Amino acid sequence: EVQLVESGGGLVQPGGSLKLSCVASGFTFSNSWMHWVRQAPGKGLVWVSRISSDGRTTTYVDSVRGRFTVSRDNAKDTLYLQMNSLRVEDSAVFYCARSAYNFMDVWGKGTTVTVSS
């Protein structure tokens, strides 16, 4: 079964850091570009970042560039999102998703990040 499982969410104070993980199974992770997408409570979907299959190419939405870093460990079938200088407006469910021509054909269940003092 093709599956993505996120973890690492939690409560963090403004200005703090958090690192999300996404473990892939059921497909050849090292061949797949991957995305992070977030969804604030009661709001719509916002694309955050993508990373190439070899990890050499990364792209970010303007609102997180310079604060978030996407990376991957293909030996561990794991995608990461390091989030620094977190803001209240970063509070959201974060989904990892497999990329197919830049649409998302497999999604994880998400992990919740809450930024609050």
Add this chain to the structure above:
Amino acid sequence: DIVMTQSPDSLAVSLGERASINCKSGQSVLYSSNNKTYLAWYQQKPGQPPKLLIYWASTRESGVPDRFSGSGSGTDFTLTISSLQAEDVAVYYCQQYYSIPLTFGGGTKVEIK
């Protein structure tokens, strides 16, 4: 950035009736070199992650019921549910993947009348 605008924000349809959701992109998402339209549709049920329904504007993902169809070209697109079922209650999103940043529409909530 390509702005994606969906309409309506919500709609209520009787069981077995047709539901149509519109999506307009701020610029064409047709890539002329390959004649492909870079538009996808997703369904998100309460408490669940999004699920891919349609890509390339009209190609149904494997396993998606054939009552779901996508149409349109250039900048105007439609997701149609030909005969609404109870399990189709959800929020539906369009997404362009023509250019970075990837952008989604604001979503359309479909309910049973």
